[in-house]
Amino acid sequence: MKNIQLKVFGRFKKYIPKGEILIPVDNVETVGELKQQIHRYLIKNIPSYNEETLVFESALATEVDILNDDDQMISDNHYTILPPVCGG
Amino acid sequence: MNNVKVSITNEKINVDVLCQCQPSREHGASNIFCGYVRNKNLGRDVCLVEYECHAKLCYKVFNEIATEALKKWEPSANILIIHRNGPVLISELSVVVIATTAHRDESYKITRYIIEEIKQRAPIWKKEFYVDGETEWVKGHALCQHRKDDCLENSQHHTSGR
Numbered sequence: 001m002k003n004i005q006l007k008v009f010g011r012f013k014k015y016i017p018k019g020e021i022l023i024p025v026d027n028v029e030t031v032g033e034l035k036q037q038i039h040r041y042l043i044k045n046i047p048s049y050n051e052e053t054l055v056f057e058s059a060l061a062t063e064v065d066i067l068n069d070d071d072q073m074i075s076d077n078h079y080t081i082l083p084p085v086c087g088g
Numbered sequence: 089m090n091n092v093k094v095s096i097t098n099e100k101i102n103v104d105v106l107c108q109c110q111p112s113r114e115h116g117a118s119n120i121f122c123g124y125v126r127n128k129n130l131g132r133d134v135c136l137v138e139y140e141c142h143a144k145l146c147y148k149v150f151n152e153i154a155t156e157a158l159k160k161w162e163p164s165a166n167i168l169i170i171h172r173n174g175p176v177l178i179s180e181l182s183v184v185v186i187a188t189t190a191h192r193d194e195s196y197k198i199t200r201y202i203i204e205e206i207k208q209r210a211p212i213w214k215k216e217f218y219v220d221g222e223t224e225w226v227k228g229h230a231l232c233q234h235r236k237d238d239c240l241e242n243s244q245h246h247t248s249g250r
Binding site: 009011013014022030053057059061063064066080081084085086087088 | 121139140141142144145148171181182185203206207208209210211212213214215225227228229230231
């Protein structure tokens with residue numbers, strides 16, 4: 001078990017106003033598996049969070065790269081979750 | 089790349105920005121796309137929009153998009169992309185894309201390509217404030233890095249937006 005520091009943007013701020021959250025994760029090998037655990041944690045621990053698809057429509061990123069769901073986890077414990085975008 | 093300038097700003101964008109992307113001596117065309125905040129969206133009266141950007145990734149994506157446009161149409165084009173961050177009032181500029189090229193066709197194509205790709209790929213989010221006091225994060229486009237080619241192809245058929 002380890003903790004990851006998850007920075008959030010956009011729609012996630014509705015549920016995590018301070019913009020980041022510590023999430024315990026266990027035995028994750030891929031980014032897609034991490035997303036599953038993030039989703040379960042938010043549903044269980046944030047009463048107002050009722051989004052069934054938001055995590056899965058979002059991309060995880062490091063400070064410099066957007067990650068693919070099938071990417072292997074890196075050793076870094078800091079991630080950012082990027083919900084669907086709407087610039088312009 | 090010397091002929092690409094990208095910027096994210098918390099300051100109001102004004103017409104001085106036009107001076108930041110001058111045509112080279114071989115350029116005969118300059119095309120400017122301006123996006124403004126409008127007072128209605130999906131039937132609701134909007135009084136303010138607040139943009140949020142992941143600045144570091146935004147700069148990277150803006151540069152990638154501009155580089156793609158240069159390769160696709162004209163390597164010697166000059167390109168400027170400026171996007172607002174933070175609160176933006178109705179009728180204020182939210183984004184400006186300028187392309188200067190040898191002939192007009194490429195300048196149209198480059199600015200169109202860049203603004204459509206920004207809407208699909210740049211890590212930017214928009215919160216709308218309505219006159220009735222409510223707020224809402226605008227639903228957008230899922231980032232799909234792992235199928236970048238598919239995304240690029242799809243976005244060329246994307247015609248919504250300003």
